[in-house]
Amino acid sequence: MPLDPRHARSWLFTPADRPERYPRRDGQGADAVILDLEDAVAPADKRQARENLCRRGSDDPPVWVRINDRTSEHWRDDLAEVALLPAVTGVMLPKAERADDVAATAALLPGGMPVIALVETSLGIENAYGIASEPATFALAFGVADFRRETGLGEAPEAWAYPRTRLVIASRAAGLRGPIDGPAMQLDDVAAVRSEATRGRAGGFTGKLCIHPSQITPVNAAYSPIPEQVDWARRVLEQAARSDGAAVRVDGEMIDRPRLEHARDLLESAVAQSDAESAGT
Template identity: 40%
Template structure:
């Protein structure tokens, strides 16, 4: 599972290979926010050329409602395209029409960035072709007027996580951290995302990659505890709930421990 995705502007082809070498689990070449309107066409050409030459990346196209969306669709048959990221996912019908026209098997990461998108989330996750959700927290704050990045966005983040689980999607991606100079802010944001059930986080600078990847890795203590839970569960066999360090260890606790260990393989 990809837990660290790094954005790179689509009109900066000299950065594509460098981003790929950053250690991120996947690179997202951006045709949307990072590219000015007069550079959209050139950026599209750069992305198509790079993918045709053997590059591999996710591409964030422009939203369905924009003037650039239709032209972006032409590159979605490119070799090396790992997934398409769609911003401003809001309307289930529009989203369904979009996914139905894609190449078979192309994963779609839908970004929830508005109040309407969050409101319609239960229907959006039912659309065939959606593989994962992402939280566009910056745009969501702009749309809703929520200033608090923590408690103020708790409902939105939790709803995205719960909707993903309900639909059987891959755990979602949390939004970017705009503070590039304070590593403690990135560490705090990453820890919060993991606690809330996100499976990864979007990055806007190569310097954030290591912090995000390490933040989503279980600690030594968590691994050791999971190994102990697995051992006592195997020893108990089918006897039902057991005790470990004064705590009840029942089937869901064992399942979580096994899932953590499986993620390390």
């Protein structure tokens, strides 16, 4: 059974013009795969990439598809193909700057198909809550490379505090899962990838885009609760079940409703992720 995307930690980009890299039923890998029609595919190869997608069958593992942005000449053609494809969970819309970008995209897709809005510009950051509040929006994601290029931000953490926090707060205010962080650029430094993912989780992000399979394991590790947290959540729920709605004391801590909900969310994600890994998805 595929992992519910609400709990997906690692989101792996795979070029749509490389069908030999498409996920297989018998393979373990990222929590979610995004077949990419945008940056990973040269303009001359866009049509071939769409044709590759059309060869996928209904029995293939479910994927997301990153289409080209709304201002692109390829946007409408991408959507026309994706709307007919089997085994597609949803689409990722790059350079989302306004709620209308998501609404116009959703209007050309089968009803209810979710859209991940990839926010990559200053205007997108400023409009983050409106984008997140659009009914078709499943989650926000941070396009850090394009945002860095537009703004010229350097490596100082304080330079990134505002846009990152804005995405987190906008997502939660709109009732969405926390946003998906942009990819680490390190391909061979597992420790660096995990460190970056750990900081992202501490900052309110709930998953991370990946640009290479080597990043999957450290990202999943960083965004997974440790066993001690899972044990704590179980104890909290066990005590709460016997408290008839009253606050309970667990490990010297007073557990009220917010902490109880945190324990419930943590355990739900941990169980879903563990079950998916056990099933080999």
